[in-house]
Amino acid sequence: xxxxxxxxxxxxxxxxxxxxxxxxxxxxxxxxxxxxxxxxxxxxxxxxxxxxxxxxxxxxxxxxxxxxxxxxxxxxxxxxxxxxxxxxxxxxxxxxxxxxxxxxxxxxxxxxxxxxxxxxxxxxxxxxxxxxxxxxxxxxxxxxxxxxxxxxxxxxxxxxxxxxxxxxxxxxxxxxxxxxxxxxxxxxxxxxxxxxxxxxxxxxxxxxxxxxxxxxxxxxxxxxxxxxxxxxxxxxxxxxxxxxxxxxxxxxxxxxxxxxxxxxxxxxxxxxxxxxxxxxxxxxxxxxxxxxxxxxxxxxxxxxxxxxxxxxxxxxxxxxxxxxxxxxxxxxxxxxxxxxxxxxxxxxxxxxxxxxxxxxxxxxxxxxxxxxxxxxxxxxxxxxxxxxxxxxxxxxxxxxxxxxxxxxxxxxxxxxxxxxxxxxxxxxxxxxxxxxxxxxxxxxxxxxxxxxxxxxxxxxxxxxxxxxxxxxxxxxxxxxxxxxxxxxxxxxxxxxxxxxxxxx
Amino acid sequence: xxxxxxxxxxxxxxxxxxxxxxxxxxxxxxxxxxxxxxxxxxxxxxxxxxxxxxxxxxxxxxxxxxxxxxxxxxxxxxxxxxxxxxxxxxxxxxxxxxxxxxxxxxxxxxxxxxxxxxxxxxxxxxxxxxxxxxxxxxxxxxxxxxxxxxxxxxxxxxxxxxxxxxxxxxxxxxxxxxxxxxxxxxxxxxxxxxxxxxxxxxxxxxxxxxxxxxxxxxxxxxxxxxxxxxxxxxxxxxxxxxxxxxxxxxxxxxxxxxxxxxxxxxxxxxxxxxxxxxxxxxxxxxxxxxxxxxxxxxxxxxxxxxxxxxxxxxxxxxxxxxxxxxxxxxxxxxxxxxxxxxxxxxxxxxxxxxxxxxxxxxxxxxxxxxxxxxxxxxxxxxxxxxxxxx
Ligand SMILES: Cc1cc2nc3c(=O)[nH]c(=O)nc-3n(C[C@H](O)[C@H](O)[C@H](O)COP(=O)(O)OP(=O)(O)OC[C@H]3O[C@@H](n4cnc5c(N)ncnc54)[C@H](O)[C@@H]3O)c2cc1C
Numbered sequence: 001x002x003x004x005x006x007x008x009x010x011x012x013x014x015x016x017x018x019x020x021x022x023x024x025x026x027x028x029x030x031x032x033x034x035x036x037x038x039x040x041x042x043x044x045x046x047x048x049x050x051x052x053x054x055x056x057x058x059x060x061x062x063x064x065x066x067x068x069x070x071x072x073x074x075x076x077x078x079x080x081x082x083x084x085x086x087x088x089x090x091x092x093x094x095x096x097x098x099x100x101x102x103x104x105x106x107x108x109x110x111x112x113x114x115x116x117x118x119x120x121x122x123x124x125x126x127x128x129x130x131x132x133x134x135x136x137x138x139x140x141x142x143x144x145x146x147x148x149x150x151x152x153x154x155x156x157x158x159x160x161x162x163x164x165x166x167x168x169x170x171x172x173x174x175x176x177x178x179x180x181x182x183x184x185x186x187x188x189x190x191x192x193x194x195x196x197x198x199x200x201x202x203x204x205x206x207x208x209x210x211x212x213x214x215x216x217x218x219x220x221x222x223x224x225x226x227x228x229x230x231x232x233x234x235x236x237x238x239x240x241x242x243x244x245x246x247x248x249x250x251x252x253x254x255x256x257x258x259x260x261x262x263x264x265x266x267x268x269x270x271x272x273x274x275x276x277x278x279x280x281x282x283x284x285x286x287x288x289x290x291x292x293x294x295x296x297x298x299x300x301x302x303x304x305x306x307x308x309x310x311x312x313x314x315x316x317x318x319x320x321x322x323x324x325x326x327x328x329x330x331x332x333x334x335x336x337x338x339x340x341x342x343x344x345x346x347x348x349x350x351x352x353x354x355x356x357x358x359x360x361x362x363x364x365x366x367x368x369x370x371x372x373x374x375x376x377x378x379x380x381x382x383x384x385x386x387x388x389x390x391x392x393x394x395x396x397x398x399x400x401x402x403x404x405x406x407x408x409x410x411x412x413x414x415x416x417x418x419x420x421x422x423x424x425x426x427x428x429x430x431x432x433x434x435x436x437x438x439x440x441x442x443x444x445x446x447x448x449x450x451x452x453x454x455x456x457x458x459x460x461x462x463x464x465x466x467x468x469x470x471x472x473x474x475x476x477x478x479x480x481x482x483x484x485x486x487x488x489x490x491x492x493x494x495x496x497x498x499x500x501x502x503x504x
Numbered sequence: 505x506x507x508x509x510x511x512x513x514x515x516x517x518x519x520x521x522x523x524x525x526x527x528x529x530x531x532x533x534x535x536x537x538x539x540x541x542x543x544x545x546x547x548x549x550x551x552x553x554x555x556x557x558x559x560x561x562x563x564x565x566x567x568x569x570x571x572x573x574x575x576x577x578x579x580x581x582x583x584x585x586x587x588x589x590x591x592x593x594x595x596x597x598x599x600x601x602x603x604x605x606x607x608x609x610x611x612x613x614x615x616x617x618x619x620x621x622x623x624x625x626x627x628x629x630x631x632x633x634x635x636x637x638x639x640x641x642x643x644x645x646x647x648x649x650x651x652x653x654x655x656x657x658x659x660x661x662x663x664x665x666x667x668x669x670x671x672x673x674x675x676x677x678x679x680x681x682x683x684x685x686x687x688x689x690x691x692x693x694x695x696x697x698x699x700x701x702x703x704x705x706x707x708x709x710x711x712x713x714x715x716x717x718x719x720x721x722x723x724x725x726x727x728x729x730x731x732x733x734x735x736x737x738x739x740x741x742x743x744x745x746x747x748x749x750x751x752x753x754x755x756x757x758x759x760x761x762x763x764x765x766x767x768x769x770x771x772x773x774x775x776x777x778x779x780x781x782x783x784x785x786x787x788x789x790x791x792x793x794x795x796x797x798x799x800x801x802x803x804x805x806x807x808x809x810x811x812x813x814x815x816x817x818x819x820x821x822x823x824x825x826x827x828x829x830x831x832x833x834x835x836x837x838x839x840x841x842x843x844x845x846x847x848x849x850x851x852x853x854x855x856x857x858x859x860x861x862x863x864x865x866x867x868x869x870x871x872x873x874x875x876x877x878x879x880x881x882x883x884x885x886x887x888x889x890x891x892x893x894x
Contacts, residue, residue, distance in 0.1 A: 263786070296640075297582070298781050300786075301584070301637050301638045302604065304637070305640070
């Protein structure tokens, strides 16, 4: 008995991408989501704004599969960056140009622009790799295809020119601190890029591989946008699109168990006691939750060892401050909600903030990215704080949450002196809250750390890098698979392509 | 004997060092898992013939011994080993093998079902790390008993009578049964010789008392303490393979593809595909019909031990090698365990290329090999219950 061609567990961006890909190729699909709405980690919220507030890497192919060719300028608004400086003379970064708010140029010698251009070039290369399964994971049948792809990638490397290619290969494994400080003075611009590189990571700017993270983040040409009508509305668009594609959606029900017979997937048992039957299950939860649903007896020992050793420490918290009114910024032109505010005045500052995290604390001088959000008649200042450990010493109690908020407010007071008086309410969503609500270990931004030993063919584990895991018919489609997290959807899309190929 | 080479920082004394030291004429010690273990105590001929005609006493304390207990012990073990542990009753011992994810053999050993959800695993290779990995996620406990449980193997036709004199009632103990007394002494009817024999396990503190008890009980029945060299002859006669010699424990291999599947080692019948998932099952399903080579028993012509000889098909094409080869004193033949490439396993024209060096002269012989489907030596007394009193 079969109810669907495929079941997708989890309705985050990757679950949605996987379902739309399958459905656009004529498969019947259902998404099982434990939360009351789709959107996963990105759309997760309490009273205030969602966890994610910006679109870094939304992949055009994913949008196309969804039949949303028209998602464009009306729906997305481009976002400028304001680097908060203690001097009060903040810096605005717009289209990789950097200006003080009083209009003077920061980047007088053009080195910042050159650097960001270099990052975009690298990004184009990585994007090619991201839009496919990692090399070498194809089954033998398709290996010619794999070799062709490899050749094409080699060619695009070559086309960079000899010295550029060398530079790329040298840069990509470096730490972002060395990479930046070669060309830039340590200051707000270097601080900004090192913060962007390490956001969501358990690594500071001096950790190897953080250049890779920066390129990943700037993967699609450094262009930063936000959904014009808010993240909720953006996900509504996606949900409407998959419904049009006839994807069934079951929300508010947990997948408890993946039913296996004779080492093949037969369906999914839900928390409401019902079972949905299918020979193919794509799971977008974290690997530990997957392990629980499958049952460890169905995984090989090497695989359970890899899952045990996976580095999944979460480091990002969301703090939403509800304000009585909007603060006034005299020298910021244009709508204030079209800016993100970065507190990361230098590479050193970012590195210090990470140091606390290593030892189970959050920093008293935190790195944050904040945006203003208007919802109905409410004003919110919504911040992502980096380097907030899921394993906080002493645990995440009320006092710790209050403390985190105070630390944030104190650091933001540099550019909003009156902030404390404006706050009427606040909420703190810790990495642990994400972990508990979403079934993602540690509440990790990418489900598992994007470090050199956990990317490409090693992502999420060497054996699972072909999106396949354990019994026949089980696939991994969440951001713990290649290429990784962000509101991008490629992990889900790549997994779905693998399913289509295997069930042909 | 373990193939893991320990750094030579000096060998450790085992629980019977005092007794063995006193008996050692040959002073020939080797490294078994870090312990000073005797290759011989006197000379191999005396020791071997004591094993086959009277009784032999061999210290097996260096074996690695792990206790696996807890409510999910059976479940955990069933993922680890290839056979169905649910079919092993309490009070029974079973030979078991375990593989890695690619279906390559990690090691073999004996599983003692001590009680409900309580097992002991004995093996040649250190396995704590692997067992801890295998245990993750199960409600069980792994205890390394390697240094706390001592063992003696008493093998040979008079072993049963000696243990009777020592006061143990083993009349109903069939092969692969075990008996436990109240003092923590466990006697299983097992061994590595293919003969009538028992293995005795007990806490280290009891080592001296038990040695004395058995030693004194055996004085009129020809009991002799022996070293590994004699055991090695007996185990080849019984057709048993040894880790590091006849198969490469995959976790100790450094080159790719040096591991072997149970099907290549002729122990495929220990793989139970029907019991549910176990480690390596998915790979083994694929590999079971594609063995690259096969471990087989051969009678070899001539009288020169054929150890390490290369094997040729029609004296021309190299198709395998001998991993264990001896002159068997009991069957009076040259016998061997050999790996043969699969497509030649039924070849009627297999020859071992044997080199012997005598007083500065090398002589090369090509000796015909004939497969032997059964153990080379399997005396009926090994199976008889109760065994014959001497
Ligand atoms: C604080 C924070 C801020 C972020 N901000 C941004 C941002 O601004 N821009 C950006 O691009 N990225 C951002 N990210 C990262 C981004 O949200 C994630 O990388 C991305 O959403 C991951 O998508 P996913 O589909 O792989 O997984 P998820 O979104 O985690 O989806 C997994 C889904 O599976 C469901 N699930 C799990 N187990 C079960 C089960 N047993 N039964 C049913 N359902 C189940 C979960 O409820 C969840 O909805 C942020 C992350 C965090 C933590």
